[in-house]
Amino acid sequence: MHVNCDNSSMTSRYKIAPSILSADFSCLGAEVKSVIDAGADWIHFDVMDNHYVPNLTFGPMICQALKPHAKTAAGVAVPIDVHLMISPVDALAASFAEAGADLISFHPDASAHVHRSIQAIKSKGVKAGLVFNPAEPLDVLEWTIDEIDLILIMSVNPGFGGQSFIDSALRKVELARQWIERSGRDIRLEVDGGIKADNIRRVADAGADTFVAGSAIFGKPDYKAVIDQMRVALS
Ligand code: DX5
Numbered sequence: 001m002h003v004n005c006d007n008s009s010m011t012s013r014y015k016i017a018p019s020i021l022s023a024d025f026s027c028l029g030a031e032v033k034s035v036i037d038a039g040a041d042w043i044h045f046d047v048m049d050n051h052y053v054p055n056l057t058f059g060p061m062i063c064q065a066l067k068p069h070a071k072t073a074a075g076v077a078v079p080i081d082v083h084l085m086i087s088p089v090d091a092l093a094a095s096f097a098e099a100g101a102d103l104i105s106f107h108p109d110a111s112a113h114v115h116r117s118i119q120a121i122k123s124k125g126v127k128a129g130l131v132f133n134p135a136e137p138l139d140v141l142e143w144t145i146d147e148i149d150l151i152l153i154m155s156v157n158p159g160f161g162g163q164s165f166i167d168s169a170l171r172k173v174e175l176a177r178q179w180i181e182r183s184g185r186d187i188r189l190e191v192d193g194g195i196k197a198d199n200i201r202r203v204a205d206a207g208a209d210t211f212v213a214g215s216a217i218f219g220k221p222d223y224k225a226v227i228d229q230m231r232v233a234l235s
């Protein structure tokens with residue numbers, strides 16, 4: 001499975017990943033289509049289990065149902081970026097791989113065996129990512145950086161959309177960028193929580209290349225206007 005399709009300019013290294021957590025759940029397929037028409041590069045899919053986080057969202061069946069909608073008007077597939085906020089990880093990660101996820105990320109503190117969980121994802125031909133909460137150190141990268149395709153830095157505590165950006169995440173993004181540079185590997189550096197057109201540039205300057213935004217996009221009537229503003233800020 002490839003994740004190199006790009007709904008923006010083919011030359012842009014930045015990707016915008018709208019989180020459908022803030023979409024209208026009564027018409028999720030149409031929302032996915034609209035946000036892709038508006039320029040989304042990835043669809044960010046927040047999975048919450050009322051155990052690892054207090055909230056409860058959607059499972060693999062919804063991912064499978066949305067998969068046919070995750071493509072541009074020209075028919076180019078748009079990757080589904082699954083963010084697991086669940087514990088345990090492995091069994092549902094496998095189900096999401098079968099449901100059409102292109103990338104699956106999990107929180108290392110939610111898995112008893114982080115390396116095994118990464119392998120469980122990769123064995124399905126899906127890209128694997130690790131997610132770091134605001135108070136979580138990056139230490140586990142020492143032993144996993146050679147295995148992963150994505151690092152996701154949380155700039156809010158996981159569980160809800162519409163929270164304020166936590167500034168200390170910027171320092172963690174800088175540290176994660178150093179890890180990636182040292183590894184010499186092609187690893188995406190994504191940031192999730194409180195991202196808007198007016199702070200996305202700071203997040204990019206800290207070293208991020210992929211930006212999750214839920215309420216900033218789905219909370220406005222014109223998704224394209226917001227995504228365009230974000231791209232202008234990034235340009
Ligand atoms: C929070 C989720 C985020 C959320 C971001 O646990 O992981 O992806 O949708 O929402 P905003 O962009 O509104 O902070």
Ligand code: ZN
Nearest residue numbers: 046083192212
């Ligand atoms: Zn998320």
